[in-house]
Amino acid sequence: MPELPEILLRARELNDALAGRAFTVADLRQPKCLNMAADAFTIALEGQRIHGAHYRGKWILARLDAYHLLINLGMGGEILYHEADDPLPNKLQAILQLADGARLSIHFWWFGHIHLVASERLTEHALTASLGLDPLADTFTPEALGALLAGRRRRVKSLLLDQTQIAGIGNMYAHDILFRARVHPERPGYSLCVDEVAALHAAIQETLQKAIDLGGAFWEQNLYGAIGGFNRDHLLVGYKEGLPCPTCATPIEKIKTGATSGFVCPSCQSLIR
DNA sequence: CTGGTTGTTAACCG
């Protein structure tokens, strides 16, 4: 559930908190989330200084001396910072200790990743190397989005959620992105006109930027345990089945969009163009 | 016990 806004904020917080500091031991309790044996991971991490952290889609990438630490929180979770004497949460998959005794705890609900990759082999890391466009980058123009949609039968929502095409959008923000653009999630890519592509492009950036400005979603915590300021009132149609559309007051409908659920205003987001 | 949920990938099918 943490999507680009939350991941961007976590990366920023990690960067601010950890730059220049070094890791010592790691306590890795879920071997399945690692990309190597736990003991090898611990040995490699030992002594590595953190030079910076940034985001790439739903991944946090921390640049260390010789490695990149790559964290993906999957369907939801927290990275929490603890001073040396602070208690740790009960549920966690990993503890990364710093040289001064402070620790990071990493917990995810399901299917996260904690990977350590030698920096010169970063391009071989398939899960991050295959990520698509950064929707907040200058290079993500309406034309670039249009190129992904043009001539494709693929449904718009399926494209938005495809991390190899556009990196960082998840189900939760996709609902409101499509509503803001007045585009139905099941419209085939080729059916969008130039104005609709432009509206979708603007909706992607507005929706993500607004969530960033508010500190991320209210059900996610920052490094220090504080929840985000993007709350239920900021959602337009997502998870608001039966409530009035903020534009036209038509009841919002919940529909099946492939494997996920979608929330649409049947009046504002017409399936027929 | 059942099923929905939220992400990602692979396998399978048309």
Next chain:
DNA sequence: ACGGTTAACAACCA
């Protein structure tokens, strides 16, 4: 090849 569907996988809740 493209894209949709399904299952599978570290849970958890109602």
